[in-house]
Amino acid sequence: xxxxxxxxxxxxxxxxxxxxxxxxxxxxxxxxxxxxxxxxxxxxxxxxxxxxxxxxxxxxxxxxxxxxxxxxxxxxxxxxxxxxxxxxxxxxxxxxxxxxxxxxxxxxxxxxxxxxxxxxxxxxxxxxxxxxxxxxxxxxxxxxxxxxxxxxxxxxxxxxxxxxxxxxxxxxxxxxxxxxxxxxxxxxxxxxxxxxxxxxxxxxxxxxxxxxxxxxxxxxxxxxxxxxxxxxxxxxxxxxxxxxxxxxxxxxxxxxxxxxxxxxxxxxxxxxxxxxxxxxxxxxxxxxxxxxxxxxxxxxxxxxxxxxxxxxxxxxxxxxxxxxxxxxxxxxxx
Amino acid sequence: xxxxxxxxxxxxxxxxxxxxxxxxxxxxxxxxxxxxxxxxxxxxxxxxxxxxxxxxxxxxxxxxxxxxxxxxxxxxxxxxxxxxxxxxxxxxxxxxxxxxxxxxxxxxxxxxxxxxxxxxxxxxxxxxxxxxxxxxxxxxxxxxxxxxxxxxxxxxxxxxxxxxxxxxxxxxxxxxxxxxxxxxxxxxxxxxxxxxxxxxxxxxxxxxxxxxxxxxxxxxxxxxxxxxxxxxxxxxxxxxxxxxxxxxxxxxxxxxxxxxxxxxxxxxxxxxxxxxxxxxxxxxxxxxxxxxxxxxxxxxxxxxxxxxxxxxxxxxxxxxxxxxxxxxxxxxxx
DNA sequence: TTGTAGGCGTTATCAA
DNA sequence: TTGATAACGCCTACAA
Numbered sequence: 001x002x003x004x005x006x007x008x009x010x011x012x013x014x015x016x017x018x019x020x021x022x023x024x025x026x027x028x029x030x031x032x033x034x035x036x037x038x039x040x041x042x043x044x045x046x047x048x049x050x051x052x053x054x055x056x057x058x059x060x061x062x063x064x065x066x067x068x069x070x071x072x073x074x075x076x077x078x079x080x081x082x083x084x085x086x087x088x089x090x091x092x093x094x095x096x097x098x099x100x101x102x103x104x105x106x107x108x109x110x111x112x113x114x115x116x117x118x119x120x121x122x123x124x125x126x127x128x129x130x131x132x133x134x135x136x137x138x139x140x141x142x143x144x145x146x147x148x149x150x151x152x153x154x155x156x157x158x159x160x161x162x163x164x165x166x167x168x169x170x171x172x173x174x175x176x177x178x179x180x181x182x183x184x185x186x187x188x189x190x191x192x193x194x195x196x197x198x199x200x201x202x203x204x205x206x207x208x209x210x211x212x213x214x215x216x217x218x219x220x221x222x223x224x225x226x227x228x229x230x231x232x233x234x235x236x237x238x239x240x241x242x243x244x245x246x247x248x249x250x251x252x253x254x255x256x257x258x259x260x261x262x263x264x265x266x267x268x269x270x271x272x273x274x275x276x277x278x279x280x281x282x283x284x285x286x287x288x289x290x291x292x293x294x295x296x297x298x299x300x301x302x303x304x305x306x307x308x309x310x311x312x313x314x315x316x317x318x319x320x321x322x323x324x325x326x327x328x329x330x331x332x333x334x
Numbered sequence: 335x336x337x338x339x340x341x342x343x344x345x346x347x348x349x350x351x352x353x354x355x356x357x358x359x360x361x362x363x364x365x366x367x368x369x370x371x372x373x374x375x376x377x378x379x380x381x382x383x384x385x386x387x388x389x390x391x392x393x394x395x396x397x398x399x400x401x402x403x404x405x406x407x408x409x410x411x412x413x414x415x416x417x418x419x420x421x422x423x424x425x426x427x428x429x430x431x432x433x434x435x436x437x438x439x440x441x442x443x444x445x446x447x448x449x450x451x452x453x454x455x456x457x458x459x460x461x462x463x464x465x466x467x468x469x470x471x472x473x474x475x476x477x478x479x480x481x482x483x484x485x486x487x488x489x490x491x492x493x494x495x496x497x498x499x500x501x502x503x504x505x506x507x508x509x510x511x512x513x514x515x516x517x518x519x520x521x522x523x524x525x526x527x528x529x530x531x532x533x534x535x536x537x538x539x540x541x542x543x544x545x546x547x548x549x550x551x552x553x554x555x556x557x558x559x560x561x562x563x564x565x566x567x568x569x570x571x572x573x574x575x576x577x578x579x580x581x582x583x584x585x586x587x588x589x590x591x592x593x594x595x596x597x598x599x600x601x602x603x604x605x606x607x608x609x610x611x612x613x614x615x616x617x618x619x620x621x622x623x624x625x626x627x628x629x630x631x632x633x634x635x636x637x638x639x640x641x642x643x644x645x646x647x648x649x650x651x652x653x654x655x656x657x658x659x660x661x662x663x664x665x666x667x668x
Numbered sequence: 669t670t671g672t673a674g675g676c677g678t679t680a681t682c683a684a
Numbered sequence: 685t686t687g688a689t690a691a692c693g694c695c696t697a698c699a700a
Binding site: 336384 | 676677678679680681
């Protein structure tokens, strides 16, 4: 059914190696045979079998991308960046979502490895247990790049300065006169969320302030979680004057909860998010994060390592986060 | 470096074929050797090479997914559905975006084919030129499932009843008293957009009404396009009393444009979208589309064909679109 | 400049 | 119940 190199050899009366050589642009062939081969390949619609090629060259022209959730704009933009660079290189990408499950993450990496990807991009879940599977990759000298650093692992990574982002939003709120600040943190598996929270706490405590337990939430991930948190806040006797949300999606949920109760942002509470997602019509003050660029950087770094070999020095690329002031934070005058 | 089946054979003193047989759960091996093999594989961390396996079995345990834009919630949800089913089957998915470019679509399909995917899911661009590459797939009897039917191509597909969705929204507007209706259509490559537009025109003309040229737009795809259309509408002396948008993203853009000019939806114009995307806090009347379910259906249908062989009858799965009434359409009383 | 032979890691076939 | 041996489709020496 499918045409192979041997078929072409028979048809042209040439040897397999000749066909292979011409098709791979090696030199040392007469113009005549070259044309003959090219014409035959074209004519019969020969499609090289990358699987077979991969088996013999050790390059599958394939990379794996393991993210948390493709449904989140943060990751879909990142994915877009990765894909564009990959296709520039003639590479195809395997996409897997870990869905915030640690075991799935491991299994997906295994699956990619058994498919002999040339490299991996992983947005690893942060968790207490272990990063063994990532250290394993390093030990096996599989090329990979991480989104976010892993302590003790000397490997290339791309990350955002989440701590600084957290600092910026907190200072912005302080400048606007807020003293009672809440925080809707993400899942414990999110490094970004942790860093932002930590920065917030640091900045506050430097001013002799602190997050109050009843204004601090955890595990916010989807819109629904934001709605839930919004409802809880509404039910409280006293509300923080401002809430920092782990990301825009969660913030949007809070907005939704407030709107449905006839409350308004920022009049009834100020609100800040992270990501600066496109699909935002609410004038949310947020922090822009160059996820698309990061996706490209991840891919470029990975290809650097794939083509550069195991001695390629580890890269650390850090993207800044930048406060984008809109109208969801009001100025408090005590 | 990497452990192969031959290595295991040497280590255990058994033959390659024995190792292979045990590992693939074939029967006809004594419990003793079986244990011996399993233990060795476990102990030395043997990972089968799917590439080699693929070369010999013709199954790569790999499917390809070609969509238009992963950044659009419509496709990211669909992708999620596909992925979940794929991983149930132990399959990994190649993701490619055509970015609305016909040539890219063809190339990506080629790339997947050369990687010998077991099957393909394609959300094809609609365009005048040709569907040759899809007919080719059929001719080569590559298993594939389409999102949306292609005229004359007898192949499995999953689609949404876009015509009916268009009908529903138009009738809803008529019921609410609207007579001057505008339409922001998507790219000409979108079948969904065409169908909705066609339905709208049909319903209107059945009532002796018609879309006016100055209220009809084309090529709307991103938020920015919606903003643009919103601005144009604002600049007009006369506006339609309601605008139907090809999708929620575009509708969101229109909302944004109106809001930034201090105009309000639905007071200054009614608005309707399609998709019912999650990240919506604006109470937009829209049409819900089960994209996640469609993704699952696409994958299930594809696996049916992959495992069922070439004689598997073509499936046609049609999902209903359902009007979701919120508050972006006002009642007009003449 | 071209052809031959062997190998990549696996599965499948057939003897033993 | 096990073990040789030949594919699978391609690439890469090396020989002609």
